[in-house]
Amino acid sequence: MDNIIRLLPDNIANQIAAGEVIQRPASVVKELIENAIDAGATKIDVNIKDAGKTLIQVVDNGIGMNSQDAVLCFERHATSKVSKAEDLFQLTTKGFRGEALASIAAIAHVTLKTRKADCDTGIEITIEGSKISSKEDTVCPVGTAFEVKNLFFNVPARRNFLKSDKVEFGHISDEFERVSFAHPSIQFSLKHNGVEVYNLPEAVLRRRVVDIIGKNQNDRLVPIDESTDIVTLKGFVLKPEFAKKTRGEQFLFVNDRFFKSQYFNHAVNKAFEGLISDKSFPSYFLYLTVNPEKIDVNVHPTKTEIKFEEEKFIYSILLSSVRQALGKYNIAPTLDFERETSFDIPSEMSKHPTREPQIKVNPDYNPFTSNTTRSATNSTGSVKQNYSKAIKSQGFGQNEATQDDWANFYEIQNVESEEAQAEIVLEETHKIKGGFLVKNSMILTPSKSGLLLIHARRALEQIVYSELHNSFITKPINSQALLFPLEKEVSKTEIIGWTENNSLLNQLGFNGSIKDNVLEITSVPNVLEEENLQDTISDILEMICHREIEKGDLAHGLIATLAANASMRKLDLSNNDAVQSLIDRLFLCENHMYTPRNKKIIESITTEELEKKLN
Numbered sequence: 001m002d003n004i005i006r007l008l009p010d011n012i013a014n015q016i017a018a019g020e021v022i023q024r025p026a027s028v029v030k031e032l033i034e035n036a037i038d039a040g041a042t043k044i045d046v047n048i049k050d051a052g053k054t055l056i057q058v059v060d061n062g063i064g065m066n067s068q069d070a071v072l073c074f075e076r077h078a079t080s081k082v083s084k085a086e087d088l089f090q091l092t093t094k095g096f097r098g099e100a101l102a103s104i105a106a107i108a109h110v111t112l113k114t115r116k117a118d119c120d121t122g123i124e125i126t127i128e129g130s131k132i133s134s135k136e137d138t139v140c141p142v143g144t145a146f147e148v149k150n151l152f153f154n155v156p157a158r159r160n161f162l163k164s165d166k167v168e169f170g171h172i173s174d175e176f177e178r179v180s181f182a183h184p185s186i187q188f189s190l191k192h193n194g195v196e197v198y199n200l201p202e203a204v205l206r207r208r209v210v211d212i213i214g215k216n217q218n219d220r221l222v223p224i225d226e227s228t229d230i231v232t233l234k235g236f237v238l239k240p241e242f243a244k245k246t247r248g249e250q251f252l253f254v255n256d257r258f259f260k261s262q263y264f265n266h267a268v269n270k271a272f273e274g275l276i277s278d279k280s281f282p283s284y285f286l287y288l289t290v291n292p293e294k295i296d297v298n299v300h301p302t303k304t305e306i307k308f309e310e311e312k313f314i315y316s317i318l319l320s321s322v323r324q325a326l327g328k329y330n331i332a333p334t335l336d337f338e339r340e341t342s343f344d345i346p347s348e349m350s351k352h353p354t355r356e357p358q359i360k361v362n363p364d365y366n367p368f369t370s371n372t373t374r375s376a377t378n379s380t381g382s383v384k385q386n387y388s389k390a391i392k393s394q395g396f397g398q399n400e401a402t403q404d405d406w407a408n409f410y411e412i413q414n415v416e417s418e419e420a421q422a423e424i425v426l427e428e429t430h431k432i433k434g435g436f437l438v439k440n441s442m443i444l445t446p447s448k449s450g451l452l453l454i455h456a457r458r459a460l461e462q463i464v465y466s467e468l469h470n471s472f473i474t475k476p477i478n479s480q481a482l483l484f485p486l487e488k489e490v491s492k493t494e495i496i497g498w499t500e501n502n503s504l505l506n507q508l509g510f511n512g513s514i515k516d517n518v519l520e521i522t523s524v525p526n527v528l529e530e531e532n533l534q535d536t537i538s539d540i541l542e543m544i545c546h547r548e549i550e551k552g553d554l555a556h557g558l559i560a561t562l563a564a565n566a567s568m569r570k571l572d573l574s575n576n577d578a579v580q581s582l583i584d585r586l587f588l589c590e591n592h593m594y595t596p597r598n599k600k601i602i603e604s605i606t607t608e609e610l611e612k613k614l615n
């Protein structure tokens with residue numbers, strides 16, 4: 001009997017492959033631009049006619065090809081980028097499969113002109129349906145120019161499937177924007193039917209983003225810039241009040257490659273939770289850099305989905321960094337003010353005339369709660385803040401901030417302190433400078449319009465949380481080695497939980513290993529005291545395994561647990577300086593009104609309320 005299995009002829013194999021790689025004109029644009037980038041081009045010009053159905057031309061000033069390579073590049077699996085299997089795990093180039101040009105040549109009329117710097121003449125090749133129809137020397141600049149005409153000329157089903165020019169050109173400009181965002185140091189231009197759509201000069205990242213999304217957006221960008229051992233994160237989010245009604249400007253890049261990820265998108269959305277309505281979408285341009293060994297770009301032929309080895313860790317960093325950046329932006333004045341001490345103000349200062357403090361600060365803003373409405377945009381586009389009663393009563397939140405406002409805030413407290421001190425004398429109350437310590441747990445201090453009550457332990461919890469959180473975004477939390485490793489018997493689920501979250505736990509300052517069913521912890525964050533280690537580890541294991549907790553919130557949950565445990569015993573209110581320092585550090589926190597678990601830290605009682613009580 002005759003053999004019935006035959007190898008497919010190359011041109012058919014290429015056509016089939018083309019179906020995967022080249023779905024529409026935009027795919028050609030993407031592949032050609034990416035090849036130009038891989039060739040080290042610093043200038044890439046794209047010229048399109050009829051949404052790419054008639055012509056796609058990409059001209060670069062990269063390294064070019066010699067005449068042999070110019071022929072070889074159209075062969076399937078012909079690539080200069082991967083030569084051994086290990087290379088696949090160290091990819092720093094866009095392409096690596098060696099199938100784009102073979103695919104394009106199988107379904108279009110292609111002309112290639114290319115020259116290397118060390119050759120006097122270039123070469124021009126035309127290829128149609130995988131067959132080279134001409135090859136000759138030519139005069140051309142160093143670099144490479146591809147012209148792709150009559151796309152899908154021999155695949156009518158595909159050609160008929162193409163959408164209107166508007167839609168197809170939309171796809172092209174999406175691809176163009178994605179690579180342009182990712183490579184600000186390369187000059188790009190895009191023309192459609194002779195009209196210039198983009199002309200992007202070489203630029204720094206912010207300028208490139210603004211050149212694409214519009215100059216008027218510049219002031220709306222909130223920068224993000226964090227770096228950990230595992231991931232570096234740069235880029236911008238658009239201020240919450242400019243969130244879009246339709247999903248649109250959401251860009252994620254890893255190692256200068258655009259990718260889509262519902263999971264990471266979720267992290268960014270979560271960071272915006274409570275700041276934008278459910279019906280709007282935040283805009284973001286976020287650039288991750290990770291070790292190429294830790295990602296797999298090979299999961300999808302068009303390569304917009306990427307598998308990350310450390311995705312949970314990255315999720316947490318994304319969420320934390322964006323929240324922190326938004327927090328800073330929202331209550332920036334609290335970070336700028338010249339800090340004055342609240343408890344050691346010399347008495348002469350109280351003679352100074354006091355000014356009405358006016359500061360634009362939103363202490364209600366708690367980036368770690370989701371259900372409070374914190375800002376609303378008024379008709380002029382500026383933000384109306386919802387100030388808490390506590391701060392409104394200080395006269396805050398009505399006008400622009402001045403540098404001295406916080407100093408005045410404390411000054412004012414001092415003015416009335418004599419009076420207040422005379423009024424309240426309780427048995428367990430210890431007089432401290434400028435205030436009282438009640439039951440060794442609450443600080444009572446006079447304020448302009450009444451009294452402030454500060455829950456000392458919660459204040460410390462928030463301080464520790466905030467300090468740990470800020471450190472966590474950039475480097476592993478300081479860790480101390482245990483003299484004797486702590487051993488704990490763990491269940492199967494706990495083993496999985498610990499292993500899955502190993503990077504996250506390392507970043508939090510925990511190091512340990514699992515042998516059989518015993519978890520051996522060798523170092524712990526140095527904020528923890530020996531006595532509550534067991535409890536903390538149990539809390540953490542419970543959180544990583546059992547709780548219905550969203551993955552991204554895990555990091556915050558864990559840091560909150562650390563903070564709660566660490567602040568349990570560390571509270572020191574033994575002298576004025578300690579109290580002073582506690583209050584100073586509290587006011588340095590972006591959020592000083594609530595603990596990470598949403599417990600109130602500061603309560604303000606107005607003079608009227610006090611008077612009412614005495615009636």
Ligand code: ADP
Pocket residue numbers: 031035036039060062063064065073078079080081094095096097098099100101102143144
């Ligand atoms: P891949 O990019 O996966 O290697 P392609 O089919 O896109 O596969 O390209 C095949 C090869 O052709 C590349 O590896 C590269 O050596 C060469 N090549 C393609 N485009 C260019 C270009 N613009 N400049 C220089 N060389 C190029």
Ligand code: MG
Pocket residue numbers: 031034035094095096098100101
């Ligand atoms: Mg390629």
